[in-house]
Amino acid sequence: MATIEDVAKRAGVSAMTVSRVLNNSGYIGVKTREKVERAIEELGYVPNALARSLRFKTTHTLALVLTDITNSYFTTVARGVEDMANARDFTVMFCNTDESPDKEMKYLSVLAQKQVDGVLLVPAFSSPDPILFLKARGIPVVVLDRRIPDVEVDTVRTDSVRGAYQITRHLLDLGHRRIAILTGPVEISTSTDRVAGYKQALLEAGLSEADAVIMGGAYTISSGYQLAQRALALKPTPTALFAGNNFIAIGVLRALRDAGVRVPDEMSVVSFDDLPSTTVVDPFLTVVSQPAYAIGEQGTSRLFDVLAGRAQTAPLDLVLPAELIVRQSSGAPRRKDQDMG
Amino acid sequence: MATIEDVAKRAGVSAMTVSRVLNNSGYIGVKTREKVERAIEELGYVPNALARSLRFKTTHTLALVLTDITNSYFTTVARGVEDMANARDFTVMFCNTDESPDKEMKYLSVLAQKQVDGVLLVPAFSSPDPILFLKARGIPVVVLDRRIPDVEVDTVRTDSVRGAYQITRHLLDLGHRRIAILTGPVEISTSTDRVAGYKQALLEAGLSEADAVIMGGAYTISSGYQLAQRALALKPTPTALFAGNNFIAIGVLRALRDAGVRVPDEMSVVSFDDLPSTTVVDPFLTVVSQPAYAIGEQGTSRLFDVLAGRAQTAPLDLVLPAELIVRQSSGAPRRKDQDMG
DNA sequence: CGGTGTTAGGTTATGGTTAACATATTCAGG
């Protein structure tokens, strides 16, 4: 790769003159400019951003650290991040943590070394450590999707409590009284928030804590499958299942299919997180849909505000609304199943 | 962010000594090492990878340039790339080109400036320019998913010809004689390769060029929808539709649903590219499935070989087999539709 | 014609790290 010095030599000028041509700064003679531009062309020179970054202490690079890019929800978040970053001439590094705090920490260390200008983090775990690590090194962070307790940090997420409330309410309105929520790990805020919204709706409908059926597992298909099997074994059997995310929903639907339970006739199923419209012919599942793209976009936008010193001191907690989309997977419970309110 | 000089001062030694501790090189006294390690700890120092990269001319960073991370196929490719890169302590920058050669070129220029060690490219267009650009700057490239004619470059892709042959053969074996292929842009090799495999199967089955129904559009859902509508309007109507990729397949299935055409009873549908198993409860579509993860992995592996100087001179053209997965969307044509072979 | 401002370009130092070289201390062996 040619350096600025190579260009300078070929054009018969100093490196500084080339730099001036590149950055359109200072005075440059017309003929000199031409000579330099020709030399740049001939050598296929591109300036070395490392050297620049070393001086200016900015790399025009962000990092997106998430649990698994393979989850369509995060794919969409990632796309939102990339589009927003690209619009400001930033590039994005991406890192999959697979929900492992170790892997997450290793990545953050590498990212700090690479001097990324900022980090968008979907935390693997509800620990303040990753945030503190970045803060100690002066690297701005915005947390996406999940809350982290006990630490001041900008956050952009979906209103899980209200979303869960709405969809539970929808089931209650249909007449369901035995609704099980099959959700992710208790260490992740989305999980606990969704349970909170679920409970709130139950209580408001005159049900008691004892009527809540809360089953925690992981945000995976296999976990959804197992949780659904366990839910089917309960006496009395729930009339509706609320999946904590899209992976769990798929697992639940497969378990019901394998058990020969028809949806929604014999069992209503709803889910947090929609399935990507690009892979589904006929959307069937009643869901609360998260504004994934907007979360990526808004989070990145906030990061730019911080980088520009435009951010207020108070940490942002931007909570975007989820959208209830009623489809065919939820219906009234069969009469014989119905409780007497 | 603390520098090595800050650490040196705090430990009362020179920067070089700190460097030696960091890299475990040369001789270090026990007590000195302790002092330095304490200083590193206290300051939360991490070495500046920019400065290192400037010296060593390697950034431990790869770039993945693809058309759209939102396509589940590319998401999986990306995951393969990231896992392989991560295993070697490399990070990955990702860039969506949206099939725009302009955007692609802009990205490549930025990546060259940022001194990435190598690029994994899903080309937006069948032009050698991006390859030549990178080669001129000494940046290794591996092309993924698509071929680029008229240029020597390492390539890792699916055997589109054979995959298309197999699935067309499958339809022919079921008795179909009027099979339309609805595919992507003619400028993209996957598209032309799939058409080639399709034709080959037809000819082998004793059909003629005239029996081929080839409709080109874009690799999008809306294009699939429109192509299917046009295919339905043909006289005689095809008895089977072969979608060129997963997006087209979704569009086709929606068009058939809207037209009230039942699959597979009234129309068989097959597709190149599977839908992600993580978003489908009951896989229904007969497909040739591409080894997306392996493509990412193998491409990255090849890139590492090149970086290590371990690559043979001859450009690699690694063609991975596609897998025919027969499901319910393909069946025998209805009798009244059947041609007399 | 001297002074001043404009134009055009060069020189030096800096950013953080480390290879190469230089210097200083310790210790074993003769």
Add this chain to the structure above:
DNA sequence: CCTGAATATGTTAACCATAACCTAACACCG
């Protein structure tokens, strides 16, 4: 006790680009 090897640490220069400073030629004014 001296010599030379082994050990321990420091100094300089280089990677590449550029801000800050400096020099020089020229035009224009009074």
